[in-house]
Amino acid sequence: MTKKFSLLLVLCTLLLTLVACTSKVTVTFDTAGGSQIASVQIDAGGKIQLPANPTKEGYTFVGWFVEGEPFDGSQKIDNNITLVAHWKKTNPKTLTVVFMVDGQKYDEKTCLEEELLTDLPKNPSKENSRFVGWFVDDNTQFDFTKTPLTEDLIVNAHFDVTSRVIVYAVALADDFVEFNNNRATKTEKNTEFADLTQSYVVGDDNPWKVEPHMSFRLEDIATGHSESTIVDEWEYTIRVYHYNGSDYELLETTTDLVDKIDPKLCTIDFAEKAVGETFKIEVVPTGLTEKQLTNVQNYTMVFENFVVVDGYNVYEAKELAYVEYRTINDKDCDTAWDAFKDANGFDKDYHPANVILHTNIEITASDVPSIFFYTQDEINSFGDSVKNKENAVGSMKDWYDLYMRDLGENENFALLGNYYTLSTEHLREVVVDTDNEETPTGDVNLISHATLIKIRGAATATSKMANLHIIGNAPRTDNEVKSGGQILVKVEGSNFTAYNNITICSFITYMPNRTDCQFLIEKCKGYENFNSLIYNWGSANLIIKDSEFIGAGGPVVIQDHVRDGDYDKDSDVNGFPAKAKVINSKLESYVTGEEGWFTLVGASALVPLVKNLNVAFVANGRSFLKNSASGATFMNLIFVNKSGSTEGLTNEKIKASFQFDELPAFDYGAFDGSDPVLKNMLAEQYKTNHAFQTTGGGMGYVGLDDRGESTIKAPNNQMEYLLKLFQGDYLCIYAQNGMSFGLQLFNAGETYEI
Amino acid sequence: MKKSVIITIAVVYIFAIVVVGFIGIKIKAYNTPEFVTDITCVSDNFHKYDPNNPVHKKEMEKTKNLIGYIEEEFKEGLKITINCQVTPDNATKKALTFSVDENPAAYKLTPTSDGSATIEFFVGTEVIVTIKSTDIKGYSIKIKVTAFERNW
Known part of the structure; x- marks a missing residue:
């Protein structure tokens, strides 16, 4: 029995082995619309002899693929598989895909028909959002990695908002x-x-x-x-x-x-x-x-x-170019400004009647043409007269006017500040004077003539600066460099009004410059200038009204008589005296005599003169000096009348008029001869003696008494003038050095609080 | 005027010329004011803008003289104090003024006696505080103060 069983077992095993060795796998051919190819069976584990390529009208056979991977027949097949034919168009069209983001074209790509677009654009980004993908409509996203293109396409970027x-x-x-x-x-x-x-x-x-x-x-x-x-x-x-x-x-x-x-x-x-x-x-x-x-x-x-108003709104310093309009060839500044306007897109032919600030503005060297500042080559051309060349490069040129406005008949111009600040604080000063010599450090001997704004015009033209807070580049200081600071505004014609400005730290703030037109300063405040606050050069119609000027480096007002012949304008007037009227205004300089201005103009001799003369007044209970708590002694030097021409002592030099409100004017009688006593006294005594005039109606001169001793004498021996000499609030000294100057009169012993 | 008085004046006048001419009178130059050249905020919760930070840079470009910010969560009774210092140390006028766009329903600015200022917020909002020197040059800075409350 056992033998038979064993034999049966062996026969079954052999039979099973025989069956296994002869299993088949089916290979199916999916021609994807091409000519049909029947499936074949091969032994499992074997290789297939690929049939002839299928055909498809309009297409070229690419090859067989299994699950997306190429199959070339070299692979063993263990299981039933389906080979898929891949085709490509024989003459494919080029299709375009447009990528849109928020309605704007973002990118465009091309691709062959029925192929995949692989060169996709970079994913767009959008603030506060996450890019989701490319959509053909609101709901359908196009998958470029899987879907071949069959036609032109427009796709839109979709985003998810991540923040708002x-x-x-x-x-x-x-x-x-x-x-x-x-x-x-x-x-x-x-x-x-x-x-x-x-x-x-x-x-x-x-x-x-x-x-x-x-x-x-x-x-x-x-x-x-x-x-x-x-x-x-x-x-x-x-x-x-x-x-x-x-x-x-x-x-x-x-x-x-x-x-x-x-x-x-x-x-x-x-x-x-x-x-x-x-x-x-x-x-x-x-x-x-x-x-x-x-x-x-x-x-x-x-x-x-x-x-x-009719005008231009300014938001940047460069836009102040619209202040500028000079009608003559002025040291090539006109062409420089034209080039500057072109370079910055400003209209050369547009000259607004009003230029209006809408923010604080600071003017720097880059906001104006470079012609106004010395270049290295220019400094080098001066040779040894400029010792510190490095310092001089970039400094402002003397006698240059940064902005100039020429006005025709009946033309108007205004710079309106809207209470904003206009600063030139960091503009370089003048350090090379008109002799092309550099001011040695430590000396105060350079008088700047550089101006921020110059206005010229017909007698029927008007100009104005109003509602501005202006900071200049020349504070009242011992620093001699600041004598090269800017004059703020110089007017040579047109009726000019400065209204409601606060100005500080200019070399000179307001300068009526040989103009017959009215120069009105109304409701203005000015402080801390290196030089005077107002310089009247031969202008007969200066009015200072309801204003306050405190803290000049010298006199508050300098009046400079222009001698006939110094100015080339046709006139039959013998010289151009300066005339000023002060109405309800506070003018205070409070100088000690050591300020820069005194050294600058060589007026140091003025100080001991004033102090000497003060002694006589103190004896009569009045003084033009005040002491501060710190022990400093100040005089309130309100005005100086002088003449710019260098000549000997002449009456011409003190020709000017300065009037406080309706008080008697300090007037040499040049204008209307209203005070013949003053005129005669000065005519007789000036050149040899100092003389005085006060707003109290007093007059006198230093002369000799019967014993030959110095005394103060009354004009024409009219003692009533002498008695009034110590009355009034202001005193004018007609000094033998060719200047007359006005001081405030106080009660002796008053102190000054800074 | 009596002759004796006039003689006295003359004598004094001549004497003074001699005395002053030889001895002179002691004088001192005017003390030039030291203007404020910078103002810095020293409050603990103040953050200075960093020009390298793109958002901070834009903030400073959009608002002139804006140097930084203070931000706190709004709660009832919130008060934020701003303390500032001036440069140079020897500035002639060290006092500062603090000002804002008035909005009594939203906040109230109160200067204090020690030179700082306090803002009391009644709602969550933001305010720009301008701090300015009281000298005639009027140097100024701005600080953004925010009491944050989700008001939307």
């Missing part, structure tokens, strides 16, 4: 806040404008910026966390209201008072018809949430009571 920008706070524009602060009362009165009632003015020639001060938060949508962020561009709703005399009326969208409102730039361009009219604006940002809209007034900026 929120308007957090809206406040008045920074420059409007600055305007309000500047036009406010101050504890320190010398920083407070005299007139706090002037309206904000806006020009109609270019757009006015009204963007509020915006605060944004960037919120993460998933977490709700937010942080402060900055947004480059936003959109606003801007409403303009016109004042009709009693109320503000909202203007319609189309109005002849407004040329254009730009909601993205947040600007308003007023029309010419708006000139002279008063307006109000409301500006609200878009994008407020529903909750914020319930308190929309908290997100609305309101600015009212501003007036439109």
Whole structure:
């Protein structure tokens, strides 16, 4: 039995082995639309002899693929498989795929028909969003990795918003806040404008910026966390209201008072018809949430009571190029300015009547043509006369006027400050004088003639500087370099008005320069100049009204008589005396005599002279000197009358008139001979003796008494003049050095608090 | 005027010329004011803007003279104090003024006696504070102060 069983077992095993060795696998051919190929069976583990390539009209057979991988018949087949034919178009078209992002074409690629586009563009990015993919419509994403192209395609980028920008706070524009602060009362009165009632003015020639001060938060949508962020561009709703005399009326969208409102730039361009009219604006940002809209007034900026004028709105220092318009070839400065305007996109042929500041401006050397400052080559050409060449390079040229405006008949020009600050503090001073010599360090012997603004014009023209806080580059200091600082404004013609300005630290602030036109300084304040605050060169119509000038480095006002022949203008007047009237104004210099100006002009001898003469007055209870608590002795040197011409002692040199309010003028009688006593006294005594005149009606001169001793004598022995000599608030000394100068008279023993 | 008085004046006058001419009178030059050239905020919670940080750089470009910020969570009664110092140390006028765009419903600015200022917030909002020197040059800086409250 056991033998039979074993034999049976062996036979079964052999039979099973035989069956195993002969199993088959089926290979199926999927021709994907090509000619049919029947399936074949091969032994499992064997290789297939691939049939002839199938055919398909219009296509070229590429090869067989199994599950996306190429099959070339070299692989052993263990299981049933399906071979898939891959085809490519025999003459495929080139298809175009356009990639769009937010409606804008982002990229474009080409691909052969029925192939996969593999050269995809870089994924676009968008602030606060995550790129999802490319979509053919709102819901269908195109999978470039799997889907061959069959036609031209346009796809759009879809993003998921990950964060959003929120308007957090809206406040008045920074420059409007600055305007309000500047036009406010101050504890320190010398920083407070005299007139706090002037309206904000806006020009109609270019757009006015009204963007509020915006605060944004960037919120993460998933977490709700937010942080402060900055947004480059936003959109606003801007409403303009016109004042009709009693109320503000909202203007319609189309109005002849407004040329254009730009909601993205947040600007308003007023029309010419708006000139002279008063307006109000409301500006609200878009994008407020529903909750914020319930308190929309908290997100609305309101600015009212501003007036439109004919003019140009200035936001940067370079735009002050529109102040400049000189009609003559002036040391090539005219062509330099034309080139500067071209280079900066300014219109050379546009000369606005008003140039209006809308922010604080500082003028630096790069904001004006380079012709005004010395180059290395120019300094080198001066040779040894300029010792410190390195210092001189980049310094300002003397006698150059940075901005010049020539005005024709009946033409007007104004620089309107809107209470903002105009600074030239960091402009280089003049260090090379007209003899092309450099001022040696330590010497104060350079008198600057460089000017920030010069105005020239017809007698019918008018010019104005108003509502400006101006900081110059020449403070009242021992630093001799500051004698090279700038003159702020020099007017050679046109009726000029300086109104409601605060000016500090100029070499000279206001200079009527041989002009017969009115030069009015009204409601102005000026402080801390290196030189005088006002320099009147041969101009007969200077008026200082309701103003305050304190802290000159020398006299507050210098009046410089112009001798006939010194000026080439045709005139039959024998010289051009300077004449000034001071109305309700405070003028104080408080100098000790050691200030730079005294050394600069060689007036040091003035100090001991004044002090000597003061002794006689002290004996009569008056003085023109004050002591401070620190022990310094000051004199209030208000004006000096002099003549710029170098000649001997002549009456011409003291020819000038200076009048305080309606008090008797200090007047040599040059103008109307109204005081023959003064005129005769000076005619007889001047050249040999000092003489005095006070606003109390007093007069006298230093002469000899019967015993031959020095005394103060009365003119024509009229003692009433002598008795009044110690009365009044102001004294004029007609000095033998060819100058007359005005001092304030105090009661003896008064002290001065700085 | 009596003759004796006139003689007295003359004598004094001549004497003074001699005395002054030889001895002179002691004088001192006018003390040039030292103007403020910089203002810095020294509050503990103040953060100065970093010009290398792109967001900070944009903030400073958008608002002139803006130097930094203070930000705190808004809560009822929130008061933020701003302390500043001037440069140079010997500035003639060291006092500063603090000013904001007035918004009484949102906040109130109160200068203190020690030269600083306190802002009391009534709602969550932001305010730009201008700090200015009181000398005639009027150097100024701005600081952004935020009382943060989710108001949307």
